[in-house]
Amino acid sequence: MFLTPDDLQALWLTVRLASIVTLILLLIGTPIAWWLARSKAWWKGPVGAVVALPLVLPPSVLGFYLLLTMGPNGPVGQLTQSLGIGLLPFTFWGLVVASVFYSLPFMVQPLQTAFESIGERPLEVAATLRASPLDAFFSVAVPLARPGFVTACILTFAHTVGEFGVVLMIGGNIPGVSRVASVQIYDHVEAMEYTDAHRLSAVMLAFSFLVLLALYTRRPKLGQGA
Amino acid sequence: MAGIQAQFHIDWPGFTLDVNLDLPARGVTALFGHSGSGKTTLLRCVAGLQRAPQGRLVVNGDVWQDDGHWLPTHKRPLGYVFQEASLFPHLTVLGNLRYGMRRVAAAQQASLDQAIALLGIDALLARKPEHLSGGERQRVSIARALALSPRILLMDEPLAALDLKRKQEILPYLERLHRELDVPVLYVSHAPDEVARLADHIVAMEGGRAIATGPLRDTLARLDLPIRLGEDVGVVLQARVAERDAHWHLARVDFPGGSLWVRDGGHALGSPVRVRILARDVSIALHPVLDTSILNCLSATVDQLAADEHPALALLRLQVGASPLIARLTQRSACELGLQPGSKVWVQIKAVALIG
Numbered sequence A: 001m002f003l004t005p006d007d008l009q010a011l012w013l014t015v016r017l018a019s020i021v022t023l024i025l026l027l028i029g030t031p032i033a034w035w036l037a038r039s040k041a042w043w044k045g046p047v048g049a050v051v052a053l054p055l056v057l058p059p060s061v062l063g064f065y066l067l068l069t070m071g072p073n074g075p076v077g078q079l080t081q082s083l084g085i086g087l088l089p090f091t092f093w094g095l096v097v098a099s100v101f102y103s104l105p106f107m108v109q110p111l112q113t114a115f116e117s118i119g120e121r122p123l124e125v126a127a128t129l130r131a132s133p134l135d136a137f138f139s140v141a142v143p144l145a146r147p148g149f150v151t152a153c154i155l156t157f158a159h160t161v162g163e164f165g166v167v168l169m170i171g172g173n174i175p176g177v178s179r180v181a182s183v184q185i186y187d188h189v190e191a192m193e194y195t196d197a198h199r200l201s202a203v204m205l206a207f208s209f210l211v212l213l214a215l216y217t218r219r220p221k222l223g224q225g226a
Numbered sequence B: 001m002a003g004i005q006a007q008f009h010i011d012w013p014g015f016t017l018d019v020n021l022d023l024p025a026r027g028v029t030a031l032f033g034h035s036g037s038g039k040t041t042l043l044r045c046v047a048g049l050q051r052a053p054q055g056r057l058v059v060n061g062d063v064w065q066d067d068g069h070w071l072p073t074h075k076r077p078l079g080y081v082f083q084e085a086s087l088f089p090h091l092t093v094l095g096n097l098r099y100g101m102r103r104v105a106a107a108q109q110a111s112l113d114q115a116i117a118l119l120g121i122d123a124l125l126a127r128k129p130e131h132l133s134g135g136e137r138q139r140v141s142i143a144r145a146l147a148l149s150p151r152i153l154l155m156d157e158p159l160a161a162l163d164l165k166r167k168q169e170i171l172p173y174l175e176r177l178h179r180e181l182d183v184p185v186l187y188v189s190h191a192p193d194e195v196a197r198l199a200d201h202i203v204a205m206e207g208g209r210a211i212a213t214g215p216l217r218d219t220l221a222r223l224d225l226p227i228r229l230g231e232d233v234g235v236v237l238q239a240r241v242a243e244r245d246a247h248w249h250l251a252r253v254d255f256p257g258g259s260l261w262v263r264d265g266g267h268a269l270g271s272p273v274r275v276r277i278l279a280r281d282v283s284i285a286l287h288p289v290l291d292t293s294i295l296n297c298l299s300a301t302v303d304q305l306a307a308d309e310h311p312a313l314a315l316l317r318l319q320v321g322a323s324p325l326i327a328r329l330t331q332r333s334a335c336e337l338g339l340q341p342g343s344k345v346w347v348q349i350k351a352v353a354l355i356g
Helices: A005-038 A044-056 A059-070 A075-082 A092-118 A121-128 A133-144 A146-161 A165-171 A181-190 A194-217 B039-047 B093-101 B109-119 B134-146 B164-180 B192-198 B216-220 B331-336
Strands: B004-012 B015-023 B028-032 B054-059 B062-066 B078-081 B152-156 B185-189 B201-206 B209-215 B234-245 B250-255 B258-263 B272-278 B282-285 B296-307 B313-320 B323-330 B344-349 B353-355
Touching: A005 A044, A005 A092, A005 A146, A005 A181, A005 A194, A044 A059, A044 A092, A059 A075, A059 A092, A059 A165, A092 A133, A092 A146, A092 A165, A121 A133, A121 B078, A133 A146, A146 A194, A165 A181, A181 A194, B004 B039, B015 B039, B015 B201, B015 B209, B028 B039, B028 B192, B039 B054, B039 B078, B039 B152, B039 B185, B039 B201, B078 B134, B093 B109, B093 B134, B109 B134, B109 B164, B134 B152, B134 B164, B164 B192, B185 B192, B192 B272, B192 B353, B201 B216, B209 B216, B216 B234, B216 B323, B234 B258, B234 B323, B250 B272, B258 B296, B282 B323, B313 B331, B313 B344, B323 B331, B323 B344
Parallel strands: B028 B185, B028 B201, B078 B152, B152 B185
Antiparallel strands: B004 B015, B004 B054, B054 B062, B201 B209, B234 B250, B234 B272, B250 B258, B272 B353, B282 B344, B296 B313, B296 B344, B313 B323
């Protein structure tokens, strides 16, 4: 194997982080996307803007505010301390929380688009066929939005793998805890270990390309049209 | 209490729906009117897809909507056929048919089999909706609604999205459904030919209000509110094929009060048909006219006289036995013939359209 044990540990950590974040966002992002796609409330706009914020905000800004909120004097920090969990910054789970915020739009936006393109009609049809709203969501909306779910999960996973700024702010650089692949590459470069940096970078490059290749060559699934 | 009591009030900018209807528990009731007349909104209110803030809806004694009471759509025992077939694209035809059945505790395989046979779709069951023609899709969606054995069937212009050929393909199925099933149907349409063929009752909608409601025959024969089914005022009579003349390719159809010769449409003896007679095709004589090319000459009694749209013209309602007819003639002719309610006259019918 041409990667060092530290590199492998960083890669494994990255994959674990991205998987957990994708799973959590699937649970959190789906209802948000559903609501954004169907609500007519006036505060739909502001909520949509907040969800999209990580797209434009420098990761360091997001990381900074999360650090303050989850820190010893922040509201979340005091809550976690009083619950006996301790402080989240510079832990793996702190990184997970930060990544959930950071990757939120990558889950919500493809899902919202998918839900919007389904329209009202299939759900009305389901209601006339005795399906309750929740039933109709799982038996009609989810199958029809499947391509959107696949896109959203791939994008979320890939985007979490690629994060750097938020990790540095919240996670620091602790081997096995918060030293993900992107940070590991940074370390290699700092230490002038260009060969190691090359190897890990090549892995990341190949991974990113394959993900995008999968996204762009995936044929629209049956059931999108008609 | 049988029947459907529907009372809805909706105020939207530029549109008001204000109806209070008492509809029969049997047969096909057509909600007829131009687009924007509120007929689809009314149907959606009955289905619960649209919530009228003020309303009351009772279907065969069950309260579906009242002050403080609202039964959501999925709890209403109805069938709904949308304008576009709206089949679920991720399910096969059979999957679509079973979707609702799996959610109805009392669903019976027999009603599914019956719906499949009635709509003639048994050869399509394994297909995906994308591999069906427009007409086939709509037949599947009608069967999907029927498979639930609904207490009421709501149809929102089920033929409007289809071309003429597909329409002709589906109409016989709708007529069959009408003949063979006992479920009351609310049928939204702006197409006169569909209403003339299918409806037993009519609710004529205009500007969010019901301007006329009643049995099709009597409502069409009203002079105070002539309802145009298509190009002209006219009546639709229920008749039965009583005789077929193979030599002249004619058929005699009997209606309550008389009989008419029409072009033989290939219907079997005894089969129910409808005939449509337009006011402009009916002329009046005081004596039977013998040497005429017109086949249908009937004795009638003048019932009512009314002004038509143009000051030169008058509309005349006549009774032929138990059936009404409407004739259009000039005011001058009406005056010269001395026509009054009660006058005995002869009507000559120049054209009879056999529908269905």
